[in-house]
Amino acid sequence: EAVGKSGYDHYMRKEIAEQPRAIRDCLRGRVEELAASVSLPELEGLEEPSSVQLVACGTSYHAGLFGERLFQRRGIPAQTFVASEYDAGSVPVDEDTLVVAVTQSGETADTMQALRGANRAGATTLAVTNVVASSAAREAEYACYVRAGPEISVAATKSFASQQVTLSLLASALAGPQSHEFLRELRRLPDYIQAVLDRSSVRDLVGELLDADAYFFVGRGYNAPVALEGALKLKEISYRHAEGFPAGELKHGPLALVTAETPVFALVSGREHTAETIGNVKEVQARRAPVVAVTDVPETVERHAEFVLEVPETHPAVMPIVANVQLQLLAYWLANALGRPIDKPRNLAKSVTVR
Numbered sequence: 591e592a593v594g595k596s597g598y599d600h601y602m603r604k605e606i607a608e609q610p611r612a613i614r615d616c617l618r619g620r621v622e623e624l625a626a627s628v629s630l631p632e633l634e635g636l637e638e639p640s641s642v643q644l645v646a647c648g649t650s651y652h653a654g655l656f657g658e659r660l661f662q663r664r665g666i667p668a669q670t671f672v673a674s675e676y677d678a679g680s681v682p683v684d685e686d687t688l689v690v691a692v693t694q695s696g697e698t699a700d701t702m703q704a705l706r707g708a709n710r711a712g713a714t715t716l717a718v719t720n721v722v723a724s725s726a727a728r729e730a731e732y733a734c735y736v737r738a739g740p741e742i743s744v745a746a747t748k749s750f751a752s753q754q755v756t757l758s759l760l761a762s763a764l765a766g767p768q769s770h771e772f773l774r775e776l777r778r779l780p781d782y783i784q785a786v787l788d789r790s791s792v793r794d795l796v797g798e799l800l801d802a803d804a805y806f807f808v809g810r811g812y813n814a815p816v817a818l819e820g821a822l823k824l825k826e827i828s829y830r831h832a833e834g835f836p837a838g839e840l841k842h843g844p845l846a847l848v849t850a851e852t853p854v855f856a857l858v859s860g861r862e863h864t865a866e867t868i869g870n871v872k873e874v875q876a877r878r879a880p881v882v883a884v885t886d887v888p889e890t891v892e893r894h895a896e897f898v899l900e901v902p903e904t905h906p907a908v909m910p911i912v913a914n915v916q917l918q919l920l921a922y923w924l925a926n927a928l929g930r931p932i933d934k935p936r937n938l939a940k941s942v943t944v945r
């Protein structure tokens with residue numbers, strides 16, 4: 591491969607470490623903090639849509655779920671579809687509907703099929719992609735690049751963070767003036783991620799969590815998609831059974847599986863859903879599950895968790911992007927301890943061009 595590993599053992603580790611730079615590149619020239627505005631010249635002519643549909647697969651689908659929440663909070667109805675389940679004929683669209691294909695490669699067959707269907711049905715279409723002039727960028731009316739740089743590892747890491755940031759910019763650009771705080775915290779995101787990269791204790795924890803029947807990940811609101819992504823990352827590269835749930839769903843089924851042999855990773859924001867999520871943590875604690883809290887309010891959560899992975903305190907829509915880095919490192923070090931071929935997991939491909 592033309593891109594080297596820069597001294598890291600795996601591309602995945604290198605790409606995790608590249609996130610502060612990737613996000614700086616993504617933000618460059620796009621955020622006017624003082625005016626609380628976002629500028630995306632590539633979207634010139636694109637008006638505020640009446641609704642948004644996001645279509646994507648895998649990790650990009652989780653970025654879509656995150657984006658959906660950003661649009662909804664700004665008053666724009668939004669819904670995310672697994673691309674292979676999207677049927678533009680049965681989900682009404684018109685030119686005021688913005689269909690956003692979220693795809694790192696811009697080549698995923700299922701996502702391309704959904705995008706073509708949306709174009710045929712008369713929706714306005716946009717590709718959020720990492721690859722310039724990719725099939726998705728060419729097929730969609732508009733293209734917005736996430737600027738993550740080449741991603742070699744099959745498991746997506748930096749492209750996910752860059753998709754989250756691009757969707758944050760997109761939602762802000764389409765919904766008019768934004769809170770200064772949100773844009774300020776987006777600008778600080780590279781530093782927050784760097785702090786996690788420099789200080790994360792997750793590597794030390796992995797030894798204690800190797801013997802487990804399964805791993806569960808829970809979060810609410812903006813953190814729910816990151817819970818799904820944390821589980822996906824772990825199963826992709828460690829081959830261990832992992833599932834992610836919106837925390838409130840635990841009691842509707844998954845709790846039956848919770849034992850002392852099922853570590854539960856709980857994403858706890860100090861600003862949103864804090865009490866309810868801690869309530870869910872108590873439910874699993876009562877079943878003796880080892881709880882690992884990923885949180886920006888360690889003092890609040892400490893006594894409910896075996897382990898705390900701290901992230902800097904920030905806006906509730908920015909916190910999950912930082913928290914996800916802890917989960918990427920968890921997946922990496924756990925797979926590493928198990929001796930897995932991290933960059934090329936069995937049965938998986940970087941870009942899936944069959945349907």
Ligand code: G6P
Nearest residue numbers: 648649650693694695698746939
């Ligand atoms: C494959 C990859 C995943 C990726 C998914 C969607 O399954 O292994 O990492 O998330 O495709 O890819 P895309 O390029 O559309 O984001």
